[in-house]
Amino acid sequence: MPTWFAACLWLGLAGAAVAQGNGRPQSEFPVATDARLEQSGETVRLTMALSRPVEVGASVLAGPDRVVIDMPSTNFQVQPAAARKSAGVVSAFRFGLFTADRARIIIDLAQPAVVVKAESRPVRGGFGELVIELRRATRAEFQAAVAKTPSRNPEATAAIPPPAKPAGESRQTIVIDPGHGGIDPGAVVASIAEKAVVLAFGAKLKKQLEASGRYRVLMTRDDDRFVPLAERVGIARAAGADLFISIHADSLTQAQEVRGATVYTGSERATDAEAARLAAKENQADAVAGLEASEDMQDVAGILMDLAKRETRTFSAVFARNLVEKLGGSVKMHKVPLRSAGFRVLSAPDVPSVLIELGYMSSPKDAELLNSAEWRGKAVEAVATAVEGYFGGPRAPVGKAAANGR
Known part of the structure; x- marks a missing residue:
């Protein structure tokens, strides 16, 4: 991809995603x-x-x-x-x-x-x-x-409280988590920042899901700002989320031939070395932004082992498999499309959670697709279809709002 063209793409994505901060025009x-x-x-x-x-x-x-x-x-x-x-x-x-x-x-x-x-x-x-x-x-x-x-621990940042759930709300709550943001650009290839790519995808997915009228959809960030890992998890839990979808785009500078989307679930032990590498990289997001990990975040394995409910893990796996199937019908998938590792952002013990790596920005072909409105539309449609199948399937979870109303 020509450098000037990549720069234009980056500026276009960033300009669309970074319109405001603190409610004020930039x-x-x-x-x-x-x-x-x-x-x-x-x-x-x-x-x-x-x-x-x-x-x-x-x-x-x-x-x-x-x-x-x-x-x-x-x-x-x-x-x-x-x-x-x-x-x-x-x-x-x-x-x-x-x-x-x-x-x-x-x-x-x-x-x-x-x-x-x-x-x-x-x-x-x-x-x-x-x-x-x-x-x-x-x-x-x-x-x-x-x-x-x-000390600069994650709790020192100003939390962004999720909107209160309206009285009588019975729709399932979905939290979309565009990775990185603000001071943390994520992967940067040819002047294209991961934070802008995933925010554009997350915004389109939110619009698609809301259009059905069946879901209450929140985002951990809807502009170019940094959100600590613990706060992302906290937003989902405070909102009573029925599903948490974290969106990222990977990069392997030494292996540009590797490409395709991958779906991850949380676990104490990674399925393979590649999953472990990615989790370690994503778990450094707070350090990238100049924060020190708090003790509760450092002990993620303990949280997952002691607090995570078996039912939550099961539902995460069910949605992940459905997501791989639906995405695979529309976009190029990695040769190992379903993996697991100890991602901190997937540590909520009571919210089924997955992390989607949309592709590899280090792959020229994937980079082109990630910035394509046509590709984004197909991928968003596939994710939305997987969400519908998850909540409408025979092993569908009961929405928290519906369960609380019994």
Whole structure:
């Protein structure tokens, strides 16, 4: 796929998905452009042009080593490809919305470093310039800086409460979970970010399911913002969801010939090495956004073993098999289309849950399809048909709303 064409696709998806934040148009946010990463000796400087000065805070985290820059909600008009550049102690950086009213820049470190300067200074014409300077440091100096950083666990982010279930609601509740978002782009191939691809798919699936009038459909995110893994699960549980569908798109840079959709269910033990690799990658979403995993999230295996209901596991498997069958009739499937692993986002003990990898963005053919409105329509139709078959089949679960009304 030509780079210019991929960039246009990315901009189109992102523009459609990132219309608002915190209920305000992004036109109200300060705009960041012209990112530059420069090295001078043991110092690396990251600069961005701003439409106006903003307040900036900086801290460092270990495991993996990274620098976290917090600032007000910002409209980043910076190509993702620019963030993959490296210089000195910096291996890459990324940016995006972190909460409804905060943006974040994460700078990945190739070597220990400390923050020498983090400021937004005014420049002529009322504009601003963001300046972040890092200096190479010893491991001891880095650890000392980490010790001064307040804890950043997932519970520290502002939760987005699901809408209250209306009185007398008897429809099944489905929660659609577009993966990644905001500061966490997911896989990025040729300037196309996974977060935009899956959000576009999730929005279309929601519209399709709602059109039937049979379901109450919620989304863990409906714009380009970051949502911690625990909060995604919490939204489904708080909403009394009857089904949770997490949507992703994988990438294997060393195996571009691998392609096709895959459906995953949660389990303590992965079915194979590939499933284990993917679960480990997806479970790092909070760390990618500059959070530290809380203890309850670290003990996912214990949660699944001790709390997960056998009935929930059974219903997850029933829907997953139905989903593979229906998807297989419309789109290309992976050679091993049904797998399981310890995905944190599938850890709700009382909500049947699956994770769909729509395809591999590292495959030129899959990348083309993932950005095709025609392909998206076929895949969404297949998923909607699987949902209808799941709730209408002989082993269909009783909706929680209906069960509570007995």
